[in-house]
Amino acid sequence: MNKRPCVILVADSNMAATFRGYFKRERWHLSLGCAPFEINTDVGADLLVDEGGNDPGVYTKGHELLRPYQNSHQRALVVLDCEWGGSPGKDAIVAHITANLVASGWAEDAVKVIAIEPELENWLWQDKPQVADALGYQGAKPLRQHLADSGKWPADLAKPPRPKETAEWVLKQAKKPRSSAIYQKLAEHISIRGCTDVAFTEMHAAFLVWFPMEVAA
Known part of the structure; x- marks a missing residue:
C-alpha cells in the first residue's frame, strides 16, 4: 500500500482553516520552495483537529490521535500554540509530544512538532x-x-x-x-516570505527536508 505523504494534526478549527487556506493557493509549494505533495484538507483525511479543539488535548494525547495514521501516512506534523493554562513552554511541549510520537511507533525523522509562540495569530x-x-x-x-x-x-x-x-x-x-x-481568507493571501515567525520557519525547514525540490541534472 502506498502511504500518503503527510498527516497534519492541529489544535483547533482556526488552525485547520489556516492550513486549508494555504493549501488552496495555486502552486502553493513554490512559496515554500519545496516539491509539491498531495494534501487533502478535508478534516479526517490528511488534516486532523483535536476533537476538544484545544492545545492541552494535543499535548497530552496527540500521539494517540495519530497512532491510526502510522499505516497510512509517511510523516506526521503536529501544530499547537504555546500559550494555554498550564503550558510548560515551547521546548518542553516539543520534547514531550515528539517523545510520545516516537514511543508510539513513529520514526523520529518522520515527525515534527511546531509550537507557536505565543499563538497562531502570530x-x-x-x-x-x-x-x-x-x-x-x-x-x-x-x-x-x-x-x-x-x-x-x-x-x-x-x-x-x-x-x-x-x-x-x-x-x-x-x-x-x-x-x-x-483565518482561511488570511492564509490564502498573506505573504509566505513575509512570515518571520520562528515556528513557521521551523515548519518551512521541515517541509524542505521532507519534500526537497528536485534539481535538474
Whole structure:
C-alpha cells in the first residue's frame, strides 16, 4: 500500500482553516520552495483537529490521535500554540509530544512538532492591506498606524506582542465576529516570505527536508 505523504494534526478549527487556506493557493509549494505533495484538507483525511479543539488535548494525547495514521501516512506534523493554562513552554511541549510520537511507533525523522509562540495569530499578522480587509477594518488611517497609535503594535516590532488579542480587538471595532473563515481568507493571501515567525520557519525547514525540490541534472 502506498502511504500518503503527510498527516497534519492541529489544535483547533482556526488552525485547520489556516492550513486549508494555504493549501488552496495555486502552486502553493513554490512559496515554500519545496516539491509539491498531495494534501487533502478535508478534516479526517490528511488534516486532523483535536476533537476538544484545544492545545492541552494535543499535548497530552496527540500521539494517540495519530497512532491510526502510522499505516497510512509517511510523516506526521503536529501544530499547537504555546500559550494555554498550564503550558510548560515551547521546548518542553516539543520534547514531550515528539517523545510520545516516537514511543508510539513513529520514526523520529518522520515527525515534527511546531509550537507557536505565543499563538497562531502570530503567523497571520503582516503590514498588508489583505490583513486589514480580512479583519473588516475600515478606519481612516492604515491599520498598522492605527494599531501603533493605540499601543497594540509598537512601530519597532515585527508583530503585535499580543497577536490574538489584537486581532480580536480589531474585529470587535469592526463589529465582525471571529470565525475560521477569517483565518482561511488570511492564509490564502498573506505573504509566505513575509512570515518571520520562528515556528513557521521551523515548519518551512521541515517541509524542505521532507519534500526537497528536485534539481535538474
